[in-house]
Amino acid sequence: MTRICVAGGTGQVGREVVRQALAGGHGVAVLCRTPPPPGAAARTDGAEYFRADVTTGEGLAAALAGADVVIDCLEGRSGTALKNFADGGARLLASAQDAGVAKAVVLSIVNCDRSSFRYYASKAARELVYERSGLETVALRATQFHSLLATTFAAGSKLRIIPVVKGARFQPIAPADVAGVLLEEALAPAPGLRHSVKTIGGPEVQGMGELARQWKAATGSRGRLVTIPLPGAMGKYLRAGLNLVPEERHAGETFSGWLAKDADSL
Secondary structure, X not given: OOEEEEEOOOOHHHHHHHHHHHHOOOEEEEEEOOOOOOOOOOOOOOOEEEEOOOOOOOOHHHHHOOOOEEEEOOOOOOHXXXXXXXXXXXXXHHHHHHOOOOEEEEEEEOOHHHOOOHXXXXXXXXXXXXXXXXXXXXXXXXXXXXXXXXXHHHHHHOOOEEEEEOOOXXXXXXXXXXXXXXXXXXXXOOOOOOEEEEEEEOOOOEEHHHHHHHHHHHHOOOOEEEEEOOOHHHHHHHHOOOOOOHHHEOOOXXXXXXXXXXXXHO
């Protein structure tokens, strides 16, 4: 049995990693700033939860004790968490090395190193921390999640519009599929490389308009599809198709299939 420490194990991908690891018979420690109470949706029976903070180092030693591998699903979307995202990764890896952890796998975003969008740039900086660490490390770059598109469409639908970025195409992927590959990488034998980068994309590449129509049909939204330009770094990233990796399609859940399965929660 492998003991896996999942950093950020209460997020949408982290929860799936925890669930799949436990189903595979592995021991799981979840590292998070605020452990969910028993019975909460973000908590999985069978896992051990530790209060820990990578921005300060508090609680890391206890969470990492006895772990064979770390899977890092942490996010830093805004404020101090975004500003210190790379530093937090370095602190996590240093503590992992002190604890005798052999391997660390980090969740990242496709072509994040080719975007100046601040959130994506922070992912690239964290990847660099992993590359320079003394551990065996893997960065798994994934395309955008199905939930990102659904959230975007739902936000606009409140104003009776469904935003479609002009010229944008997406290759969305299910968090559960990403979690499965993270776990595979964590448990795989050492490839002989100290650091490697893997890429995973969703099973289909579709225009944002088509994805919006699928969402509208699944939810019954009365919103009108409206094509909008998207300026700035994110718009440049999408127009260049840097969010797509058609050569790395993963035979997982499609956007329409995900919508059908999660229709009640959309």
